[in-house]
Amino acid sequence: MLKDLTSKSGSNAGLIKLAAIAILAIIVLSGSFFVVQPSEMAGIRWMGGKVVTSEPLGPGVHFKVPLVETVDRLQTSRSIYTLAGLDVYTNDNQKVTIDISVIYQIPGRSVFNLLYKIGRAGAVDIDSTLLPVVRDRALEAFAKYNTLSISDQRAQITAQMRSAINQGLGSLFGVDVIDVQLTGIHYSPIFEASIEQAVKAKADAVQAENTVARAKYEGEQATVLAAAQAKAAVEAAQGRADSQVIEANAQAKAAETVGAALRANPEYTKFYGLQHWNGVLPSVTSGGIPLIDLGKSATKEN
Structure with a gap:
């Protein structure tokens, strides 16, 4: 019985040793290899001190001594x-x-x-x-x-x-x-506030300039309109004066013509009267009715 227990104990210890060795081997093997990604490069240091690689290691699988060598990585992509x-x-x-x-x-x-x-x-x-x-x-x-x-x-x-x-x-x-x-x-808030004030001041100045320009334009328009109205009034007055002169000249010419005709032919007076008589005998309060010798005038006209 004791012999069997001793045999089993020794067997378990052996299994434990084998398991420990296997685990250690896995650790050693897993620590012996490392992968450098495409976006990086790496270097190896011995015991955290001396660099043992002569140049940076590129992407891929690399070997290192486990537990005593350290891998340093640096991203080299953008x-x-x-x-x-x-x-x-x-x-x-x-x-x-x-x-x-x-x-x-x-x-x-x-x-x-x-x-x-x-x-x-x-x-x-x-x-x-x-x-x-x-x-x-x-x-x-x-x-x-x-x-x-x-x-x-x-x-x-x-x-x-x-x-x-x-x-x-x-x-x-x-x-x-x-x-x-x-x-x-x-x-800064102070600077932004000053900018806003400057912009507002500039806008106010532009508005004031526009107001002045509008007032000036309206004044110029009023001046132009007044000048046009004055010119039109002068031209209208001149037209009326010219018309009156022409009418007066015509009347004077007509009077001169009638006067000349009367002087040249005294009988024209009767003819002129007949032309301008309206057929109504004049009203009188005393005296006789004036007579017009129509027969004699007619005989002379014939």
Whole structure:
């Protein structure tokens, strides 16, 4: 009985040892291989210290000594670094808050420089490494412009920031800047209030100018109308005067003609009277009725 128990105990211990060895082997094997993704590159350090790879490891499966070698990875595909709420100052000492997006890429030649020569080993300091350069170049670009000109010259400011950030990150860290976008411009409440007041004042001035121009136009129109009416009145009066002169001349001519006829032929008086008689005998209160010798006049006319 005791022999059987001892045999079973030894058998269980052997199984436990085998299981432990298997688990250790799995751990060792699983720790001996690692995969570098297509969007990254990597380096290996011995015991967290000396770099044992001569150049960055590209995408694929790689071997390392388990437990004693450490893998450091760095993203090399295009990345977007966003800097929001950055306060900058213009050349007229106005504070403007901006938002910037930097699209960049780390080439293979710069991987070890960023992993092991800048900041702490690994990729833990990449953002804090880029931030000061991006901030400094943005401040430098905005310091050249007046606050009122920012909106009109936004494209020019963005181009200058892109050039400055590209030069700074490239020369210091070997980072390739693909693009820089100025995604937001936020003015101070005081400045926005002053802008609104200026816009309102300008609108009021334009309205006042329009009022003056309208009054001037209406005055000019009234002057033109009055002049036209005066000219028309003068022309009408002149027309009436000319008409009266013509009528007076006609009457004078007619009187002269009648007078000449009477002087030339005294009998014309009777004829003229007959032409202008209305057939009604004149009313008289005393004296006789005037007689007209119609027979004699008729004989002479015949």
